[in-house]
Amino acid sequence: MRRPLIMGNWKMNGSSMANESLLTGLISQVSSLQGVDIAVCPPAVYLGQVLELVSGTSIDVGAQNLSEQKSGAFTGEISGDMLRDLGVTYTLVGHSERRSLYGETNELVAAKTLKALEVGLVPVLCVGETLEERKSSQMDAVLAGQINAVIELCGADTFGQIIVAYEPVWAIGTGETATPQQAQDAHAFIRGLIAAQSPAIAERVTILYGGSMNEKNAAELLAMADVDGGLVGGASLKADSFATICKAAAE
Ligand code: PEP
Numbered sequence: 001m002r003r004p005l006i007m008g009n010w011k012m013n014g015s016s017m018a019n020e021s022l023l024t025g026l027i028s029q030v031s032s033l034q035g036v037d038i039a040v041c042p043p044a045v046y047l048g049q050v051l052e053l054v055s056g057t058s059i060d061v062g063a064q065n066l067s068e069q070k071s072g073a074f075t076g077e078i079s080g081d082m083l084r085d086l087g088v089t090y091t092l093v094g095h096s097e098r099r100s101l102y103g104e105t106n107e108l109v110a111a112k113t114l115k116a117l118e119v120g121l122v123p124v125l126c127v128g129e130t131l132e133e134r135k136s137s138q139m140d141a142v143l144a145g146q147i148n149a150v151i152e153l154c155g156a157d158t159f160g161q162i163i164v165a166y167e168p169v170w171a172i173g174t175g176e177t178a179t180p181q182q183a184q185d186a187h188a189f190i191r192g193l194i195a196a197q198s199p200a201i202a203e204r205v206t207i208l209y210g211g212s213m214n215e216k217n218a219a220e221l222l223a224m225a226d227v228d229g230g231l232v233g234g235a236s237l238k239a240d241s242f243a244t245i246c247k248a249a250a251e
Contacts, residue, residue: 030246070115084119125150139186165207180220184226187209213230
């Protein structure tokens with residue numbers, strides 16, 4: 001009932017030439033897949049190029065970040081309206097690298113989520129705990145803080161338009177993946193947080209797993225009841241690996 005989504009986060013990687021070769025390889029392998037949504041999130045400077053390259057295919061495009069402001073004197077920032085103007089569909093919000101390296105708080109991430117919703121972008125709200133937080137049994141409180149900040153600002157019903165990505169920080173870019181059961185438990189917990197406010201919306205919300213998902217472990221993660229897709233970093237930079245993950249999620 002929830003349609004799987006596989007989303008590639010290219011982070012600060014790519015070049016005009018590399019993007020073209022990656023997408024050419026990807027399009028040829030995924031264009032006939034049914035029952036899966038596919039998107040890529042290139043660096044902002046390449047959004048226009050990537051939108052052109054995927055035009056006429058079933059691949060959608062997302063941004064990696066947006067400003068919580070509408071417009072004005074915010075040097076270096078990119079607004080949601082600009083992303084919509086280009087034709088972007090999704091935007092990541094609160095990726096753990098933005099939280100840990102650029103000081104994005106739960107409140108700022110909630111404000112960005114609201115801005116994305118206001119302009120008609122689909123926010124992909126990234127949440128997840130660090131290893132220390134997991135080891136000290138703070139995981140539930142951390143996830144609740146991250147999700148509830150958005151519920152408080154935007155309302156629980158907006159999760160009908162929000163995608164959540166559970167990304168344990170200790171699994172991002174480390175090669176260490178959550179076990180399928182660890183992912184399932186966290187996803188069920190997140191769904192439960194939304195269900196506490198709005199049970200019907202909670203059933204509908206797509207929850208992606210992210211953290212060293214690759215062509216070898218994708219199928220068993222995607223087989224879990226509450227894992228509705230993947231947010232893929234490193235493996236999304238290789239057409240074959242990303243296509244294999246997309247195939248694992250397809251009908
Ligand atoms: C990510 O950047 O969201 C991510 C999950 O990265 P990786 O797949 O490389 O762990």
